[in-house]
Amino acid sequence: MKNFQFNGPFAEYIKNHIHLKQAVGYKYETEAKHLLRFSSFTAEKYPEALSLSKEIVFEWCSKKSYEAQANQCARSSILRQLAMYMVNIGIDAYVLPKGYYPAAKQYVPYIYTENELQRFFQQTDQCCHVGECPYRHLIMPIFFRMIYACGLRSSEARLLKIEDVDMDAGILSIYHSKKDNSRLVAISDDLSDRCRTYSEKVHSFSKKSDWFFPGLNEKPMTVVNIYRNFRRFLWKAGISHGGRGKGPRVKDFRHTYACHCLKKWVIEGKDIAAYLPVLKTYMGHYSFEETAYYLRLTADIFPDISIKLEGCYPDIIPKLEGGYDETN
Template sequence: MKNYLFSGPFAKHIKDHIQLKQAVGYKYEAEAKHLVRFSTFTAEKYPEASILSKEIVLEWCSKRNYEAQANQCARSSILRQLAMYMERIEIGAYIIPKGYYPAAQQYGPHIYTEGELQRFFHQTDQCCFVSECPYRHLTMPVFFRMVYACGLRSSEARLLKVEDVDVEAGILSIYHSKKDNSRLVAMSDDLTGRCRNYSENMHRLSKGSDWFFPGLNGKPMTVGNIYHNFRRFLWRAGISHGGRGKGPRVHDFRHTYACHCLRKWVMEGKNISAYLPVLKAYMGHNSFEETAYYLRLTADIFPDISIRLEGCYPDIIPRLEGNGDATY
């Protein structure tokens, strides 16, 4: 665990709670930073508190004027987990009921059409050299194709190192991804060739520990850099965007990969029950439910296969509900 500085009356419990979460496989880094702020809040306002009272919980969870509903729900969820831990070790704590605050409107993943993908990737190929981002014209065409063609989370591609990309065998080594999972991901011949050409231009003198998609000052490409380029490519490709938080999102390339993969298998007459575990392993899902979610999404997006899917697999297609913004 990073050396976070907790303060206030619950500092030890917060630290122990985070250590337990990380011990069972959760990264729990964003949550830990949030709990640092909570500990500072309690140190300033409730320094003598002996229990995590309802007053403390509700004051901390009250909605800020500047924040979105989803942020309030996330803050209350983090504090709810802490309260549940404290109750288990017999420290008095108010556990805010699940769903106490109204959930934000659910986001429906944008499944890119074949035409949208072609136009988007064409725009990445038009990316020009600029001195402020000297690697942009080399990285963007490969980065976004890799996210879609391998069904990766953006962070998985962004944090690849040179030694993680086998440009001869066409294999990506993904380490310490969501819930600290690791896996091998095979690339298509076309993507492998692009990565090989990219490496020859970009990493002729690089060490294995260097970032495959480098940013400035020896750091990986930033989330902000990816997002700003993504928005520009969308606009130039004629794909409308509803504004921040309304999509399409970079993560929707991962959703699109899963749906396109399932549709292809159905059209080819594959046994989906046998192929779902393959997709689960390839995408790094922790549970079968995460993968089965895409069966319903695929059926809804592609009505031409809906009847075939529901007729053959009625027991494994879940209803699309309760998935929030679907970050599988």
């Protein structure tokens, strides 16, 4: 955990709560930042508070004029977790009822067609060299192909070190991903060759501990950099974007990978019940339910295989509500 200086009457509880979350495998970094702001809020407005009262909870959780519904729900959930922790250790705290604030409409992943993927990757191949980011034209074709071809989270690809990419064995080593999980991801021969060519051009004098996809000032590529390039490639490929919160999004390459795998297995007559655990492990899912979500999504996106999926696996196909999109 970063050296946050928590203030206010609940500082010690906040710090211990975060330590506990991280000890059981959660990164809890974004949540810690929210709790840092909450501690400053209570230090300023309720410095003498002896309990986490209903008044404090509702004032903190009230929706800001500039705030999206999803962010309010996230802040409320984080404070609810803190309150539950305090109650469990015998401290008086008001626990906000679960689901008290209405959740924003869940985003249903955008599944790219084969043609859209081809057009998108063609645009990454045409990325030009710019002085401000000298390796951009080399990074983008590999980065986006890797996310799709390996079903990676964007952060998993962005934070790869050179030593994590074994091009001879065709293996990516993913460390400390979601819920602190680590895993090995096999990559195709074609992607290995692309990575090797890329590495020869970019990493001739790099150390093994350097970032595989370097940004500026010896840091990895930023999320903003990735997103801006993504939107530019999307536009040039003629793929419509629905605006803020509508998608397509970068993480939809990962969702597309999962759906395309399932579609391929169904067409080939594979035993999906046997293959789902493989997909779960490959994608780094924490629970089987997260992986089974893609069965419903695949059935809805590809109606031609819907009947076969429903007929063979009616008990493991969840209702499609977008609920697992943010956790996958």
